[in-house]
Amino acid sequence: MFTQQQLTAILSSLPDPAFILTRSGRYSEIFGGKDARHYHDGSALIGLSIFDVLKEDKARWFAAEIGKALDCGVLHIVEYELSGSDVKGAGEGPSAPIWFEGRVQALPFKVDGEDAVVWVASNITEKNDVQRKLREQSETDALTGLYNRRKLIETLDHRMQIFAREQSQTSVLVFDLDNFKSLNDERGHHAGDSALIEIARLCRENLRQDDVIARFGGDEFVIVMPDLHRNDALEIADRLRERVPDVLRKSLSYESTISGGVSEFSQPDRFSSDILKRADEGLYFSKRSGRNRVSVR
Known part of the structure; x- marks a missing residue:
């Protein structure tokens, strides 16, 4: 059997901090947090309320999660972000957002007359960064940095669900570079790659922040335009088409244009591929019809 002193020493040696928090949000005790790579000494929090330490919205979120853990009585796991903007007091708190996994368990006894939980906070920022980078790699075209076919289909499936539920329209533009084979044959594949990179840059600079831009394959690009009907999307597509020749002329000293098709969701659509098929048509x-134009379907 361990003595009380030994048990306290063991708890204090935990690499992740374990907070004893009451239902009202008061820090009753803190154990552990010895991993100096991720945590600072939190002993100054003891006796304070989360409402003394955190901004109102964040404090209310913590209070709600404490309540959930107490009400369910089983292990409650949450992921959350903390940054300097969440902490009261200038210059306090982390300068960059930090992600934590909180493992919250109701205690079988009261603390200072209140129901309480033990909240173990584990810094998962590095893990989240690795997962984010892996996700980005799986969704990104290596040459242009745009989204790839996988992310495009995922986006279209999501927008189709929204259309079916809310009738919120989405338009799709499909386009490619006219006579792309000739550019590769005359200048080599390096020049062809450069043209695709320049078009990707042009799209980023001229399209809306919410638009999803993807390289579908080869020299074919697809742009998903949420909350736009096809006639409005056509205007955007035509402005893009008009800028392409000048960009290719300046960057590659090469004369070329793009051709495209625009469509929107319709009631008979059952799959996201339906809208892609119409835009492709x-x-x-x-x-x-002679290239260097965008047609609506």
């Missing part, structure tokens, strides 16, 4: 109609 618009693209090929533009090709047959």
Whole structure:
């Protein structure tokens, strides 16, 4: 059996901090947090309330999670972010956002007359960064830095669910570079890659922040435009089309244009591929009609 002194020493040696928090949000005790890479001494918090330490919205969130853990009586796990903007007092708190996993368990006894929990906070910022980078790599086209086919389909599926539920419209533009094979044949694949990179940059600079831009394959690009009907999307597409020749002329000293097709969701659509198919039909109609144009379908 351990003595009380030994048990206290063991708890104090925990690498992650364990907070004893009452239902009202008071810091009753803190154990552990010895991993100096991730944590500072939190002993100054003892006796304070989370409402003394954190901004109102964040403090209310913590209070609600404490309440959930007390009401459910089983282990309650949450992930949350903390940054300097969440902490009261200038210059206090982390300068960059830090992510934590909180493991919250109701205690079987009262603390200072209140129900209480033990809240173990584990810094998971590094793990989240690795996961985010892996996710970005799985969703990103290596050449252009745009989203890839996988992310595009995921986005279209999501927007189709919104359309079915709320009738909130989404338009899609499909376009490619006219005579792209000739550019590769005349200048080499390096020049072709440079053209695709320049078009990707042009899209980022000229499209809305909410638009999802993807390289679908080869020289074909797809742009998902939430909350836009196809006629409004056509205006945006035409402005983009008009800028492409000048960009390619300046960057590659090469004369070329783009052709495209625009469509929007319609009631008979069952799959996200339906809207892509119509936009693709618009693209090929533009090709047959002389190129350097965008057609609506």
